[in-house]
Amino acid sequence: MLDFTTPPKRAVPPPIRRAVRPDMAARPASVPARKLDRPAATAPVAKPPREGKLSIDIQFAKPEFRRLRAAGRWLRAHISLRQAITTLIILLVIFGGWVGLAIRKHQLDRQAAAHPKQSLANPGRTGTLELPPYVPAVPATKQELLTPDGTHSKYDKTKQSYSFLDTIKGQQFTVSEQRSGGPLGTGQAAVDKVAKSLKATTAIKTGWGTAYIQTNNKYGSQTVVFGIRDLLGFIQAPFTLDSNQWITYINNLE
Numbered sequence: 595m596l597d598f599t600t601p602p603k604r605a606v607p608p609p610i611r612r613a614v615r616p617d618m619a620a621r622p623a624s625v626p627a628r629k630l631d632r633p634a635a636t637a638p639v640a641k642p643p644r645e646g647k648l649s650i651d652i653q654f655a656k657p658e659f660r661r662l663r664a665a666g667r668w669l670r671a672h673i674s675l676r677q678a679i680t681t682l683i684i685l686l687v688i689f690g691g692w693v694g695l696a697i698r699k700h701q702l703d704r705q706a707a708a709h710p711k712q713s714l715a716n717p718g719r720t721g722t723l724e725l726p727p728y729v730p731a732v733p734a735t736k737q738e739l740l741t742p743d744g745t746h747s748k749y750d751k752t753k754q755s756y757s758f759l760d761t762i763k764g765q766q767f768t769v770s771e772q773r774s775g776g777p778l779g780t781g782q783a784a785v786d787k788v789a790k791s792l793k794a795t796t797a798i799k800t801g802w803g804t805a806y807i808q809t810n811n812k813y814g815s816q817t818v819v820f821g822i823r824d825l826l827g828f829i830q831a832p833f834t835l836d837s838n839q840w841i842t843y844i845n846n847l848e
Contacts, residue, residue, distance in 0.1 A: 725747055726756045730771050731758065731822045731847040762843065767831035774826040785821040794819050799839045801845045809834060820844050 669678070723742040725751045732739040739758040742748045747758035757770040775787040782803050789795075794808035794817060805820035818840055819830035827847075829840070 615783060724751060726754075728756075728773055728825070730756045730758070731825055731827065732758060732846050733843075733846050735846075736760070762835065762839065765831070765833050767829060767833075769827065769829050771822075771825045771827045774821065774824060778826065780824070782821060784826050785819055788826065790821045792817060792819060796837065798830055798841050800841050802847075805840070807837065807840065818844075 631785045673681075674747045723744055725742065730740060739747045739760075742756075747756070749756045753772070755770050755772045757768055759766055760769055761767070774780045778784040779786055780835070785803065785805070789806035789808075792806075792808050794806035796807040796809065798805050798807060800820060802820065805818060808817045808819075810816070814832075814834055816829075816831045816834050818831075820829070827844075829843075
């Protein structure tokens, strides 16, 4: 027989009570805020580039030693070590000789600057130049030419001739003097004989006697033969002057 009685009722569980989130404003200051309460981070803002700023990019190329290596291989193949050492020694000797000559030249230049007057008979000895055994005739206003300095005036002991440089109107010429006598004769006779041998045919009258001028028209030069005291004088000029100018110059000699 079936039982149609009402089945017993199941026990109903009590309702679940949800926790209520407290108000953020009501949270005490001592309680730190949770991670969820932090403000969201903002994305970084790129700074604009500065105006006028240069960007330099320097790249150095690696040196190539292929040619040097090839040259080294060629040298090793064609030149032995002994030949290389011999060549190096020869080059060092040549370079050392060149340096030695340069140093010696510098020393000689310093010696010449410190001792401008040297003996003509012995150039290696410093000191006063040798004087002639007679008094040369020089212009009255240039008495310094009586003292030889090796440049403007000098005495040649071999030729027994004293010479000096002088100028007329900026043009330089040479005057040489020696004692007359011997085969040439003395005084005016010596002047006449030498002038004839030089083909100096233009005669001029000076305060010291007759002088003669020989003119080379091809080269535009002149040679003047004259006598003064017991001296026989020669003027060699790479230019030409008229007779009066040479007369004036010779008369100013003393």
